Amino acid sequence: MSEINPSSLAEQSVGIVAAQTAHFKQPLSLKSGATLPQFDLVYETYGQLNADKSNAVLICHALSGTHHVAGKYNADDKYPGWWDNLVGPNKPLDTNKFFVIGVNNLGGCHGSTGPASINPQTLQPWGSQFPVLTVEDWVNSQTLLADYLGIQQLAAVVGGSLGGMQALQWTIAYPERVRHALVIASAPNLTAQNMAFNEVARQAIITDPEFHGGDYYAHGVVPRRGLRIARMLGHITYLSDDAMGAKFGRKLKDTIRYSFDAEFEMESYLRYQGDKFAGEFDANTYLRMTRALDYYDPALPFDGNLSQALDKVCAQFLLVSFTSDWRFSPARSHEIVKALLDNELTVSYAEVTAAHGHDAFLMPDPHYHAILRNYLHNIKVGEPS
Amino acid sequence: MSVNIAEFRHDFAIIAGWLPFGGKVLDLGCGDGALLEYLKSSLEIRGYGVEKDDANWLACMSKGINVIQMDLEAGLSDFEDQSFDTVILSQTLQAVHNTEGIVREMLRIGREVIVTFPNFGYWRHRAQSIQGRMPVSKNLPYQWYDTPNVHLCTIYDFDQFCINCNINVKQRLVLTANQPVTFMPNLMGSLAMYRLESMPKK
Numbered sequence: 033m034s035e036i037n038p039s040s041l042a043e044q045s046v047g048i049v050a051a052q053t054a055h056f057k058q059p060l061s062l063k064s065g066a067t068l069p070q071f072d073l074v075y076e077t078y079g080q081l082n083a084d085k086s087n088a089v090l091i092c093h094a095l096s097g098t099h100h101v102a103g104k105y106n107a108d109d110k111y112p113g114w115w116d117n118l119v120g121p122n123k124p125l126d127t128n129k130f131f132v133i134g135v136n137n138l139g140g141c142h143g144s145t146g147p148a149s150i151n152p153q154t155l156q157p158w159g160s161q162f163p164v165l166t167v168e169d170w171v172n173s174q175t176l177l178a179d180y181l182g183i184q185q186l187a188a189v190v191g192g193s194l195g196g197m198q199a200l201q202w203t204i205a206y207p208e209r210v211r212h213a214l215v216i217a218s219a220p221n222l223t224a225q226n227m228a229f230n231e232v233a234r235q236a237i238i239t240d241p242e243f244h245g246g247d248y249y250a251h252g253v254v255p256r257r258g259l260r261i262a263r264m265l266g267h268i269t270y271l272s273d274d275a276m277g278a279k280f281g282r283k284l285k286d287t288i289r290y291s292f293d294a295e296f297e298m299e300s301y302l303r304y305q306g307d308k309f310a311g312e313f314d315a316n317t318y319l320r321m322t323r324a325l326d327y328y329d330p331a332l333p334f335d336g337n338l339s340q341a342l343d344k345v346c347a348q349f350l351l352v353s354f355t356s357d358w359r360f361s362p363a364r365s366h367e368i369v370k371a372l373l374d375n376e377l378t379v380s381y382a383e384v385t386a387a388h389g390h391d392a393f394l395m396p397d398p399h400y401h402a403i404l405r406n407y408l409h410n411i412k413v414g415e416p417s
Numbered sequence: 418m419s420v421n422i423a424e425f426r427h428d429f430a431i432i433a434g435w436l437p438f439g440g441k442v443l444d445l446g447c448g449d450g451a452l453l454e455y456l457k458s459s460l461e462i463r464g465y466g467v468e469k470d471d472a473n474w475l476a477c478m479s480k481g482i483n484v485i486q487m488d489l490e491a492g493l494s495d496f497e498d499q500s501f502d503t504v505i506l507s508q509t510l511q512a513v514h515n516t517e518g519i520v521r522e523m524l525r526i527g528r529e530v531i532v533t534f535p536n537f538g539y540w541r542h543r544a545q546s547i548q549g550r551m552p553v554s555k556n557l558p559y560q561w562y563d564t565p566n567v568h569l570c571t572i573y574d575f576d577q578f579c580i581n582c583n584i585n586v587k588q589r590l591v592l593t594a595n596q597p598v599t600f601m602p603n604l605m606g607s608l609a610m611y612r613l614e615s616m617p618k619k
Contacts, residue, residue: 369485370495376441376463380478381485385471399471406478 044121045112046078049103051143054180060138060173066163069152073177074143075099075135078119079127080416081183087413088183089130090174091115092191092198095266095321096313098142101134102127117396124405129413130187138173139165139320147316148249160246165320167194167328171201175209187411188212192393193360194321197328200368203347204330212411214404216352217393219364220338220371221329226359229269230322233262237315246316259315260306267305272356272389338367339374348378350407352400354392355385380407427595428608429455432505432531435588435612436460440502443467443526445489445519446509450477457482467493490515493522501527508556508608510534511566517582520613524584530613536591538571538603556607572603579613588612 053074060068076099081088091101093114102119104112119125119132136144139162147162154161178186189199189210196218202210222230237243240258244251271279280298287295294300334340349372353362362383372379384400386392392400429452436442439461444453447466450473456462466484468474477484485495490513504527506519511534513519523530535556536542542552551561559566570578572591579586591598591606598606 366487366495370497373465373485373495373500374497378483379465379485380483381487382474382478383486399475402475403478406475410478410481 041122043123045116046103046120046127048107049076049078049100049105049113051076051099051105053143054177056173056176056180060169060176062163062169063166064164068138068145068163071138071145071173072143072149073135073138073145073173075133075177076101076103076113077134077181078102078132079130081131081181082414082416084414085183086185086187087130088133088178088181088186089125089188089190090133090135090178090186090202091119091125092170092174092189092195093134093137094191094193094195095318095325096309097195098140099134099136099144100142101132115394117394118401118404124401125190125408130408133177133181135174135177137165137170137321139317139324141314141317146314147246147320148314157247157249159249159316162316162320164323166324167197167201168205170324171198171205174198174202175206178209184209186210187413188214188408190214190216191218192216193218193390194325194328196360197325201328201330203345203349204342207344207346210347212350212407213347214350214352214407215365215368217354217357217360217365217390218351218368219360220331220367222325223364227326229265229359230326233265233322234319236261236265237319240315243315246319248315254310255315256310259313259318260303260310262318263309263313264302264306267302269359270390272358272387274356275388275391278387338371342371342375342377345372345375345377349380350403351379351381352393352403353381353383354388354390354400355383356387357390357392359390426451426455427592428507428533428610431590431592431610432456432507432533433459435529435531436462436503439463441500443496443501443504445493445504445506445523446512447473447477447482447484447507449473450480450482450484452505452507453477453482454480489513489519493519493526496526498525499528503527503529503531505531507531507533508535511569514567516568517578520582520584524613524615528614529587531611532575532613533608533610534570534575536572536603536606536609537569538573539593539607540604541607543604554607572606572609575609575611579611583616585614585616586611587614 051074053072056071100113102113102116121128136142138144139146147158151158189202191199196215199213199215203213237255237258240255242253243255283297294303330341331338351365353365369381382403388395442462442464444466447468453464453466466477467489468484469488474486504523510532541554545552590610591602593607
């Protein structure tokens with residue numbers, strides 16, 4: 033093992049990237065019993081797959097993430113991919129070493145087959161008829177993408193939050209296909225309180241008059257109001273009280289006007305985030321993503337015994353949680369740690385002191401990134417191609 | 418390993434002598450992971466460390482040591498009963514608040530427990546105390562105002578603690594400057610090393 037000096041090499045961007053699409057003509061059986069007759073997965077890759085194909089790392093996204101993890105599509109894009117601070121040459125997930133794959137989950141709204149896609153049987157958008165997906169279904173579909181790319185075994189699966197659940201599921205369902213799992217700000221299932229936030233978000237969408245039972249595409253409208261409120265609620269839970277206090281406090285935009293306008297800065301922030309999201313995300317996708325979160329519970333078939341659920345796992349694990357994350361608290365990561373220890377698996381766990389709440393997993397905190405950098409540095413891969 | 422750490426950390430070599438080859442070992446307050454790294458290379462142990470400090474945690478990670486970041490005072494419920502061959506508390510006893518609780522937790526988790534601590538009864542410590550100063554030494558390198566140590570004890574004190582808590586002392590070794598001390602160990606010994614187990618049921 034060698035020490036690494038993070039400041040020794042300048043971090044770089046992966047540069048200009050382009051998304052690709054994999055078409056799957058075979059039907060995919062889902063956990064619900066439904067079947068998708070055919071489907072597309074849109075994905076991006078960064079770095080080079082090495083000669084023995086031992087350096088592939090899959091990044092699983094969370095609720096609103098996409099396949100666009102790093103880089104820009106055009107030089108003048110305002111923002112790079114959503115985890116650009118992690119992925120790139122000399123970055124903690126170093127694309128000089130690894131071949132990194134970002135994928136848009138099935139049911140998404142960024143190119144992979146989802147509720148807004150055309151149902152080949154009706155030639156209409158799927159809408160309400162698009163099946164409810166689970167974390168297990170996503171992982172099954174991701175293995176087909178790995179097959180498509182000629183990758184038998186991933187060096188690592190990395191994910192935060194709902195993405196962490198997918199990383200965990202990979203190790204449970206495909207123990208021989210993944211060597212390392214990096215499970216960040218995640219949990220082995222959602223608590224009742226956590227599911228309750230999802231229920232409120234879904235109710236906001238479903239009760240929007242423009243939802244039309246999920247078939248709003250045919251009416252040429254979208255349930256913007258519901259989606260906006262769902263996102264505003266989500267944002268509150270992703271931040272800590274301290275982080276909101278530090279960011280906004282009780283600051284007013286102007287003065288108190290005894291109205292219901294956005295008078296406090298916090299209100300404008302939430303409205304801005306809600307509006308932005310409602311303009312670019314599909315409500316049917318949001319419903320399904322939150323449902324996948326609710327349903328994931330690998331210990332359920334074992335009377336809640338997570339240690340038994342991880343019986344077949346052989347991957348090595350890094351778990352990271354953040355002290356101020358109350359939606360996926362450190363205690364939830366400890367449950368996974370305990371189950372891994374019970375199975376005598378290789379595991380390290382870091383509890384990062386951070387003020388940003390659940391959002392901390394996307395922030396470039398130096399210590400957090402040093403943890404990921406060190407862990408990924410120690411993963412052995414074959415020679416470059 | 419390019420450096421044979423046992424040459425200058427005789428306590429590491431003694432601990433290694435008390436462990437089974439390939440055993441499962443938990444090191445509480447594992448610091449930078451030096452002991453676990455040594456045990457891994459010399460005995461092929463399956464080791465886990467518990468460490469709360471960020472910099473130490475990273476040092477462990479760099480060495481490829483399994484390390485769980487937690488405050489051992491906050492409980493060790495991640496670890497099942499009798500799930501380790503040996504649980505080690507190496508020169509950390511004096512810095513814990515809930516001393517009895519942690520030793521009991523160690524005996525719950527491990528079939529055997531190793532505790533090492535700086536002997537406050539060592540004559541150099543006593544001499545400094547008599548001179549009206551708080552002791553500072555190789556094993557107690559801190560000044561009174563920056564020490565993490567809260568529960569310093571002597572070898573006699575710890576012997577009595579084991580009797581009171583119904584803990585069986587399987588073996589006790591006392592070192593000064595890496596050399597074993599057998600003559601008046603509570604006066605002449607600087608580092609105390611204990612090999613403990615729960616008192617066998619009658």
